[in-house]
Amino acid sequence: MIWEQLLSLKRFGDTNKRLRKEQDETRLGFEVDYDRVIFSSEFRSLQDKTQVIPLSNTDFVHTRLTHSLEVSVVGRSLGRKVGQKILEKHPHLQNIHGYLPNDFGAIVASAALAHDIGNPPFGHSGEKAIGEYFISGEGQQYKDQLTDKEYQDLCDFEGNANGFKIVTQSRVGREGGLRLSYAILGAFTKYPKESLPKKPTKHIADKKYGFFQTEKEAFIDVANELGLASRGQDGDISYSRHPLAFLVEAADDICYTIIDFEDGINLGLIPEEYALEYLINLVRDSINTKKYHQLTNTKDRVSYLRALAINTLINEAVTIFMDNEDAILNGDFNISLLDKSKYEAQINDIIKLSIDKVYQSEEVVDKEIAGYQVLNTLLHTYSKAINNNYAGTGSNYDKLILKGLPSTLDLNTESLYVRLLDVCHFVSSLSDSQAILQYKKLRGFSF
Structure with a gap:
């Protein structure tokens, strides 16, 4: 895979090629995509969709909307930092094609903003509930009338695939859905494969699936334009990830690891003494102990540590991405960025505590x-x-x-x-x- 193709500005229905050096710098195409997502009705509905605590009335708890906004902010930082290093390593992308670090930031931020747009009500349990209807509920009756892949789409109903449907689905007056740039559609699709075969390998791109059978041809079109490497066998559709999908995933991982943990603390589900110890273990190299000890309440202390932790993990993810850029472009990098982090143990400790105290709370x-x-x-x-x-x-x-x-x-x-x-x-x-x-x-x- 090569960056010149991966950064495509093409949109559904384009007849002429869009060139970066011809873009209006005050209204860059990738930034238009961000606007299209944020003004969509599907995005607005996320304000009343569960992130961690379903139907909570407390001001502390994040909804899917606030979570998505925060993931996009982290994604923008990740994209800009990586973009700067990519352009230093491949100067022709800037000198000949006109790409800038902010282009990478805008692509990742837009894809990250939309990353949960297809999620059903009630969080991830909503996905499972839809699947269970077809696996063990009344929906079982349709199995023999569907192809294996069609039935699997329903049994493993996937918010990521539903999101791709939302942003690409044509209807009268709205051909091509939101008509996002193909670079953003590629970065959005963390699992560029069909629902079957299910988890054929341990590669991170095979963990779930990214499009329904109704959008298969649309995704193939996106993959061909971006030059994604095909990984499918025996007629099954599967591709290597767009490299920037790793940054979208990292932004999501950073936010749900740290911010869901923060929600648990502010709700009193996680004792402060545990929480502060876990976060401090993650930011020992950057904490200003004098400033920290001047903070007089839990909320301020946790907020300070949260900011440091997010910054630490952003820099860590950028380093891992650049150290493995060749493998990522070749489709050979098969884990998430943070799975390769030197902070993996600390991250896992935080996630385990969140599972025990928050995700499985009464x-x-x-x-x-x-x-x-x-x-x-x-x-x-x-x-x-x-x-x-x-x-x-x-x-x-x-x-x-x-x-x-x-x-x-x-x-x-x-x-x-x-x-x-x-x-x-x-x-x-x-x-x-x-x-x-x-x-x-x-x-x-x-x-």
Whole structure:
């Protein structure tokens, strides 16, 4: 893979090649992409989607929206720092093509901003709830009517693939979805493969999948434009990651490791004495002990250590990326950047404590259980109504249900897979509160 292709400014529907040196510096294409994401309705819905603590009313806790904004900020720093070093190493990218360090920052920031745009309500348990409907719920009945890959898409419903669907899906008046630059679509796709074969290797790019069967051709187009290396065998679609996807992943890893931990502390789920010890172990080389001891409350102490920890891990990720640039470009780097960090032990200690005290806290578990029931009810009701309507056997109740669905759903498509995927896509677009409201309506509690 080569940087000249990987930094493509092409958008869906372009007939002429976009050149970096011809870009308007006041309205750079990669920065336009950031704006398109942030003004999209799908991004705005993240303000009411769970990050760690579902449906929390406290001011301390991050939603998917605040998490995504923070990941984009970290991603911008990572991209700019790496971009500066890449241009020093490959000066022709700047001297001939006109790329600047901020281009790398804008690509990573935009992809990072959108990285959770496809996540369903109720956090990662929402993905599992949708999958369980098809694995062990009423959705099992469709297995024999779908191809293996179609059924796997539903059983392992993936927020990353749903996100790629959102940013690329065409509909009347919105051809090409958000029409993001292909460089950003590449950086966005952490798992550039189909749902099958499942985890064929231990390579980080094979951990999950990045696009549904409905978007397969769209991703192949992106991969060809960017020159991503093909890794697929026997007709299966799989590619090496876009190098900047490693930075998007690192930005996400840094934020959920440190900031979810901070949420746990501020909620009182993690005792301060444990928390401060764990964070100090990560920032011993940069902490100003005099300044630290002047801080008089937990929130300020944790905030100070959090800032140092994020900066430490940003610099660490940049160093690892540049030390392994050749392997990354060759598709031979098979782990996340932070998995190679000298701070791996400290990071794992923090994550383990967050799992024990935050992710598995009673409040989280109780509301994830409720989320399963909500999503199962929505999926069953909508799928039944749409399929009965297609078969011409819809009841009056089914017809009432269909009136509440958005006009963008194609209720008459011949493909059962598309009908089912559209239901999952619609349900995943709901915020936590919207999903609960729809559930209450279906259960007769709207009066």
